[in-house]
Structures are given as structure tokens and as C-alpha cells.
Amino acid sequence: MRIETLSHNNEQTQGEQRRAWLRANAPQHLGHCETLILHALKQRSPAASQSILVLGAGECTEVPLLALCRASDEVVLADLDLTALQRACVDLTAPAYRRRMQLVECDISGGISHKLARLLHKQPWDDLAAQGAKAVFDTAAQCLEACPVPDPPVLPAVNPAGYGVVISSLVLSQLFSYPLLDVLDRVQSVAPTLLEAQERHRRYQDMAQMFRIRVINAHLHLLRSLLDVGGIAVLLSDIHGFAFTIHGTDHDAQYRHVLPLVPRIFPELVQENFKVIAEAQWEWLSDLPGKDRSGRGYEVAGYVLTAK
Secondary structure, X not given: OHHHHHHHHHHHHOXXXXXXXXXXXXXXXXXXXXXXXXXXHHHOOOOOOOEEEEEOOOOOOOOOHHHHHHOOOEEEEEEOOHHHHHHHOOOOOOHHHHHOEEEEEOXXXXXXXXXXXXXXXXXXXXXXXXXXXXXXXXXXXXXXXXXXXXXXXXXXXXXXXXXXXXXXXXXXXXXXXXXXXXXXXXXXXXXXXXXXXXXXXXXXXXXXXXXXXXXXXXXXXXXXXXXXXXXXXXXXXXXXXXXXXXXXXXOOHHHEEEEEOOOOOHHHHHHHHEXXXXXXXXXXXXXXXXXXXOXXXXXXXXXXXXXX
């Protein structure tokens, strides 16, 4: 499962070294994230819980952890990668701040990858591959449709309605993209020549989109369920990815390939669940192009939200 590589990927793409790279190459990305989070702290009701929760915290590359410690009685970092959470706290040398930290190792999707893996494992893929693309992607679509999506997920050691600020830190698209990649990995392993047929298989595309929407709704419901009365949520999510071939032309459509990451109705889903206090969109580069590789970047939507 792709989720099993999370720790390795985090080690390559998070932490102080990555933060330094972003300061040099995408400072606006760090600035927008910090601005929205600090705005949320100011909007939190004085009567709301003084505990803060960060979902998908990792090494807190885009999260101003010191500012959160100063503004709270407790900061809870939740992520599947416990090692990354531990690395995030290394620079918190003040004993008072370290005592405020709580690290929770958990799958904030509620175990979707494992549930889907069990369904995929039960299918006769070799027989299906012999029948052709329709049989393979019909079965893949059935697995996505049947996969349970906890709504909302139940997270151990995380208190419902217990937080004055809840931050979802650039994790949302991973919650559905990793399981969807697991499906394609399974097809790749049994019938690599059929992969291109996924784009022409309407039922599979429809079920993949519905799967994304179910996972997004479950995550939004999770955010809402964790907020104390008067609490504020911050949702930071990649909404498009893009690749570009020549540095300095990342905004030029001629040199740029765009990949949607969330459904078009994503803003509507957010507004159905929350009142939007503030929002912003921006782009940032994650990799610069090289001699034999494209550069990569993302468009991000950031929201400061309160329950309706």
C-alpha cells in the first residue's frame, strides 16, 4: 500500500531542510500558511478550549509550531508517522512548551487504505486481466464503491469537541489519492498494458470521483466534530498539481501540465459544512526542473472556518 511509504516520503519532503528550501524558493507558501493559522488563533472565542489539534502534522513544515505553543495550553499533533511528529518537536527546547505537546500516532482517514486493500485482495485479478480492460475496471469500480469510509473517522486519544483550533495541514488529498493509487498499482501488477484504459472507463471514473467526495466529506465532518463551541478550523489543501519544463515559465500554459486533485465541487462541500471566515489561494513550487526532469508545483486553497 502507498500509505506504507509515508514515513520515507515525509523524510524526503518535510522538516527543517525542506523549510529552508521553501524559504528560498516558495516563501509565499510558508507566508500564506502562517497568516491563515495566526488569523485562526485570533478568531478563536475566548471561551473556547485552549487546546489546538493539527491533523496530518508530520514535521510541521508549514505549521508555526512555536506560535501554537505560545497560544495554547496543549498542542496535539496527529499523524500516522510518529517519527516525523517527534522530529517536529526537536527545536522546542523550552520545558514549558515541551510539556504542552501531545503526539498521537493514528490514521486520520480511519483506515481507508487497509479497508480497500482487503477488498482488492479478494478479487481474481489474473482471471479478470484475461477478460480485458472492462472486467478489470468494472471490478476496481466495485471495490471503490464498496470500500467503507468512516464518517467521521474515530481517532484514538483525540477528544471530540475538545479543541479551540483544529488545523488540517495539507493532508486532505493524500487521504484519497493513496488508496486510488493502490488500485492502479494492483492493475499495473497484473495487466500493465490496461492502465491507459482507465480514462475511457466511465464507471471507474465515476466511482473514483465519488470516492474522493466521500473521503472529503468525512474529513470535513471530522474537523467539525472536533471543534469546541466557538472554535476555529483551518483547512489547507492542495487542489491542483502542475508540472513544468522550464524554470521561470511555471505560469505559462505552453510549458505547463495541470492535474486536478480535488473535485470541482470542493468549495461547495466546504461551504455546506462551515461558515468561511477567510480564504486564499496560491501556488508554490515543490521541485525545480532539471536536465531530465520536470519541475512540480501545487495550487493550494486555504480556509479559516467556523461551524455553522
